[in-house]
Amino acid sequence: MTSSYIPAPAGDSDGYDPAAIESKWRERWQTRGTNKVDIAGGERPFYALMMFPYPSAEGLHVGNLFAFTGNDIYGRFQRQQGHTVFEPLGYDAFGIHSENYALKVGEHPMRLIPKNIANFRRQLERAGLMVDWSKSLDTTAPDYYKWTQWVFLQLYQRGLAYKKKAAVNWCPSCKTVLANEQVIAGACERCGTLVEQRLLEQWFFRISDYAGRLLDNLDTLDWSDTTRTAQRNWIGRSEGARVVFRVTSGEEITVFTTRPDTIFGATYLVLAPEHPLVDALTTDAQRADVSAYRDRATKQDLVSRKSTREKSGVLTGARAINPATGDEIPIWIADYVLMEYGTGAIMAVPGHDERDFDFATVFGLPIVRVVAAPDEGVDTLLAAAFTEDAGGHLVNSRQFDGLAVAEAKQAVTTWLAGQGAATAVTNYRLHDWCISRQRYWGPPIPVIYCDACGPQPVPERDLPVVLPDIPDFRPDDSGVSPLARHAEWFHVACPACGGAGRRETDVSDTFLDSAWYFLRYPSVGDDRVPFDSSITKKWLPVNSYIGGNEHAVLHLLYSRFITMVLHDMGHLAFEEPFTRFRAHGLIIREGAKMSKSKGNVVNPDAFIDQWGADAFRTYLMFLGPYEEGGDFRDAGISGVRRFLERLWLAAELASTDGEPDPAVLRKLHQTIAKVSHDIPRLSYNTAIAAMMEYMNVLRKGERTPHRSEVEPVVQLVAAFAPHIAEELWERFGHEASVFDSGWPAFDAELARDESVQLAVQVNGKLRGTLTVAREIPQEEALALALAEPGIAKHLTGPTRKVIFVPGRLLNLVV
RNA sequence: GCGCGGGUGGCGAAAUGGUAGACGCGGGGGACUUAAAAUCCCCUUCGGGCAACCGAAUGCGGGUUCGAGUCCCGCCCCGCGCACCA
Numbered sequence: 001m002t003s004s005y006i007p008a009p010a011g012d013s014d015g016y017d018p019a020a021i022e023s024k025w026r027e028r029w030q031t032r033g034t035n036k037v038d039i040a041g042g043e044r045p046f047y048a049l050m051m052f053p054y055p056s057a058e059g060l061h062v063g064n065l066f067a068f069t070g071n072d073i074y075g076r077f078q079r080q081q082g083h084t085v086f087e088p089l090g091y092d093a094f095g096i097h098s099e100n101y102a103l104k105v106g107e108h109p110m111r112l113i114p115k116n117i118a119n120f121r122r123q124l125e126r127a128g129l130m131v132d133w134s135k136s137l138d139t140t141a142p143d144y145y146k147w148t149q150w151v152f153l154q155l156y157q158r159g160l161a162y163k164k165k166a167a168v169n170w171c172p173s174c175k176t177v178l179a180n181e182q183v184i185a186g187a188c189e190r191c192g193t194l195v196e197q198r199l200l201e202q203w204f205f206r207i208s209d210y211a212g213r214l215l216d217n218l219d220t221l222d223w224s225d226t227t228r229t230a231q232r233n234w235i236g237r238s239e240g241a242r243v244v245f246r247v248t249s250g251e252e253i254t255v256f257t258t259r260p261d262t263i264f265g266a267t268y269l270v271l272a273p274e275h276p277l278v279d280a281l282t283t284d285a286q287r288a289d290v291s292a293y294r295d296r297a298t299k300q301d302l303v304s305r306k307s308t309r310e311k312s313g314v315l316t317g318a319r320a321i322n323p324a325t326g327d328e329i330p331i332w333i334a335d336y337v338l339m340e341y342g343t344g345a346i347m348a349v350p351g352h353d354e355r356d357f358d359f360a361t362v363f364g365l366p367i368v369r370v371v372a373a374p375d376e377g378v379d380t381l382l383a384a385a386f387t388e389d390a391g392g393h394l395v396n397s398r399q400f401d402g403l404a405v406a407e408a409k410q411a412v413t414t415w416l417a418g419q420g421a422a423t424a425v426t427n428y429r430l431h432d433w434c435i436s437r438q439r440y441w442g443p444p445i446p447v448i449y450c451d452a453c454g455p456q457p458v459p460e461r462d463l464p465v466v467l468p469d470i471p472d473f474r475p476d477d478s479g480v481s482p483l484a485r486h487a488e489w490f491h492v493a494c495p496a497c498g499g500a501g502r503r504e505t506d507v508s509d510t511f512l513d514s515a516w517y518f519l520r521y522p523s524v525g526d527d528r529v530p531f532d533s534s535i536t537k538k539w540l541p542v543n544s545y546i547g548g549n550e551h552a553v554l555h556l557l558y559s560r561f562i563t564m565v566l567h568d569m570g571h572l573a574f575e576e577p578f579t580r581f582r583a584h585g586l587i588i589r590e591g592a593k594m595s596k597s598k599g600n601v602v603n604p605d606a607f608i609d610q611w612g613a614d615a616f617r618t619y620l621m622f623l624g625p626y627e628e629g630g631d632f633r634d635a636g637i638s639g640v641r642r643f644l645e646r647l648w649l650a651a652e653l654a655s656t657d658g659e660p661d662p663a664v665l666r667k668l669h670q671t672i673a674k675v676s677h678d679i680p681r682l683s684y685n686t687a688i689a690a691m692m693e694y695m696n697v698l699r700k701g702e703r704t705p706h707r708s709e710v711e712p713v714v715q716l717v718a719a720f721a722p723h724i725a726e727e728l729w730e731r732f733g734h735e736a737s738v739f740d741s742g743w744p745a746f747d748a749e750l751a752r753d754e755s756v757q758l759a760v761q762v763n764g765k766l767r768g769t770l771t772v773a774r775e776i777p778q779e780e781a782l783a784l785a786l787a788e789p790g791i792a793k794h795l796t797g798p799t800r801k802v803i804f805v806p807g808r809l810l811n812l813v814v
Numbered sequence: 815g816c817g818c819g820g821g822u823g824g825c826g827a828a829a830u831g832g833u834a835g836a837c838g839c840g841g842g843g844g845a846c847u848u849a850a851a852a853u854c855c856c857c858u859u860c861g862g863g864c865a866a867c868c869g870a871a872u873g874c875g876g877g878u879u880c881g882a883g884u885c886c887c888g889c890c891c892c893g894c895g896c897a898c899c900a
Binding site for chain 2: 636803
């Protein structure tokens with residue numbers, strides 16, 4: 001028997017030529033349909049999803065490739081485990097990024113985006129991803145956003161979409177609403193202009209109705225802990241009570257507090273300046289001060305208002321009764337109380353809340369101690385707010401004196417509830433999702449306004465509401481979307497009465513585009529429904545989702561929310577879209593985040609030209625732990641390239657004469673075990689290191705490897721370096737793709753070392769190592785150790801204790 | 815301020831509580847070669863020593879343990895996220 005691969009004659013050696021084999025296999029995969037997925041019939045479906053990119057004009061970023069390659073390896077590995085793997089990729093191409101860039105370069109986004117996408121596609125194909133391009137999608141295509149609009153209508157029908165006037169961050173330069181996270185230190189994250197506050201009518205989704213479920217379900221998900229923690233913090237559940245304070249003039253003020261136990265120390269109330277009761281409560285004497293203060297507060301942008309720590313406020317002149325003490329206390333307004341959290345009103349307990357303490361100090365308000373630590377008395381002076389609750393007990397609280405804080409929270413709430421003054425409630429920090437954008441480049445929100453019928457949803461049969469191709473899409477300062485200027489689009493018949501109607505001119509947030517795209521991929525091409533029910537049943541929920549932690553909160557939370565709503569409406573059988581999620585790390589270069597301004601951006605095309613896609617992929621995965629990212633240093637890639645060259649050479653030289661070396665086989669099986677263990681954990685760097693180690697053994701002293709020592713490594717390396725693996729696999733005489741060849745069999749017998757290095761310690765310090773049989777008993781190991789002069793000389797006294805870890809270590813305590 | 819990561823050779827990094835530094839880069843030396851490249855071999859944490867060897871060492875200080883990079887307590891530094899959330 002001879003190898004089916006006949007080496008080229010010496011002098012005309014056909015060495016490793018990545019450019020040639022990579023383009024060969026790109027074509028071969030295409031013609032053979034290697035990456036095409038049998039959506040309807042494929043067995044053991046496995047959905048390996050990665051977060052889709054925004055196709056920027058600069059082209060693919062190394063960070064994108066790092067992320068995609070990590071997912072691709074996982075997907076290819078699952079395919080080699082016998083799954084039908086679906087690894088789709090599409091484009092998240094709507095949004096303010098594209099629109100601003102289009103304005104900057106003076107080209108219409110409808111022309112610009114297809115160019116960007118074509119460039120992205122070219123770069124992605126070079127990277128050798130196992131993507132089924134027939135199932136790609138683009139959020140800006142009408143046949144996609146038709147269904148984004150359908151999703152909106154579902155929420156609308158369910159009563160989960162509503163309009164309200166809301167104070168929003170407004171960037172006067174970008175002429176748009178900004179989310180809080182887009183405002184950095186009071187300025188627009190994009191252009192640096194100081195942000196103002198505006199009141200606009202906006203569409204919201206009632207995600208806060210789902211806060212409890214979104215929080216509770218987190219416990220059941222196989223997700224990165226950091227991501228789950230981030231979501232928990234974002235949802236921000238807190239247990240407390242709503243307490244009603246009666247105003248002496250008759251009104252009632254409801255406050256939210258997490259410390260009902262401290263109510264005996266509530267010496268004043270504070271309302272947010274925007275609180276609806278302020279007008280009614282304010283006395284004539286205070287009216288001028290109050291309205292001046294409110295004017296000042298509303299002019300300030302939301303972020304700098306929140307970041308100012310100095311306390312300010314004014315008296316309303318009204319007084320309320322503390323339901324616990326019966327005392328009259330003053331009512332203030334102050335901007336440290338936020339209208340959007342809780343009830344927009346608080347009971348101030350300066351003795352036990354830092355902010356209230358600061359405020360009371362500034363305005364000379366009474367500070368009463370109602371909680372004391374074990375070593376403190378009723379009258380121990382409060383130099384600062386005492387906010388610890390563990391170990392504290394109540395004082396100055398009448399019948400509750402002496403109760404521990406935790407019990408008092410319950411007891412006080414129950415007592416107040418008995419008088420109708422309180423209810424125990426759970427409050428969430430999560431607020432409703434504003435989806436309106438006063439911009440052009442997004443899916444129009446499918447609503448028509450009619451003077452006779454009011455707002456009407458666009459009937460499903462009329463979807464999509466196509467975004468018109470208009471030359472002037474520049475936003476202006478009116479706060480109204482550019483679409484309003486396009487008369488023949490704007491004016492439309494009312495779907496209810498047929499009379500004159502006007503279209504909603506806001507478009508929706510890009511987060512809505514991406515909150516359901518994973519549902520669409522398997523059903524791409526189906527124009528009857530957004531997602532086919534039997535296909536969805538087969539492929540979803542997503543088995544593995546990989547993406548950046550920058551989307552840990554919003555994108556993942558919104559996707560979960562939309563999925564949950566569609567589940568509740570009977571469209572989906574599951575309520576959590578991503579069974580497993582792992583956040584990948586960030587690639588940095590020379591210790592700094594890659595950015596154009598720092599000039600340290602790596603151009604993937606240039607690297608692939610020079611080193612080949614296989615080396616580039618493998619190097620990216622070798623940089624560091626996938627979930628932590630790594631430092632991209634140009635010099636490092638040579639080691640990975642050398643590894644592939646050595647693999648190539650080993651395959652070229654492999655012979656079928658004689659028998660494989662048992663020592664090499666042992667290392668091979670140890671390597672199979674290591675790689676099989678590491679890939680599912682995304683521990684790609686150590687899997688590569690293990691294969692490199694094996695290559696060192698295989699080629700030790702320029703030995704000629706046996707074919708059976710090389711062939712399995714081709715399968716192991718395939719997920720990392722797919723082109724070279726296919727080429728070598730073919731040269732070994734296989735007709736089918738290496739990705740349909742399965743996974744090398746692991747033999748524990750062959751992998752077992754018969755002798756091991758036993759560490760010998762004296763008092764925990766290493767004093768020597770013994771090469772011994774693996775199963776050596778303690779007595780024999782001890783005897784061998786004592787016979788070793790280098791060890792014996794450290795035994796300065798009688799042995800008091802012997803610790804023996806079989807096969808690993810012997811520790812003698814003297 | 816709060817939350818989440820992280821701190822290990824010249825560098826990127828490995829290490830179920832059990833020989834710290836695997837693997838790779840860089841560096842040094844050697845073999846092969848007329849020479850170079852490629853390939854292969856050896857060395858490369860620091861200090862001391864001709865050497866066998868000895869000592870120190872995983873941000874700092876304590877602790878638990880026969881044994882700690884790993885677990886516990888208290889700090890310092892770096893990155894990311896959130897930030898008057900009652």
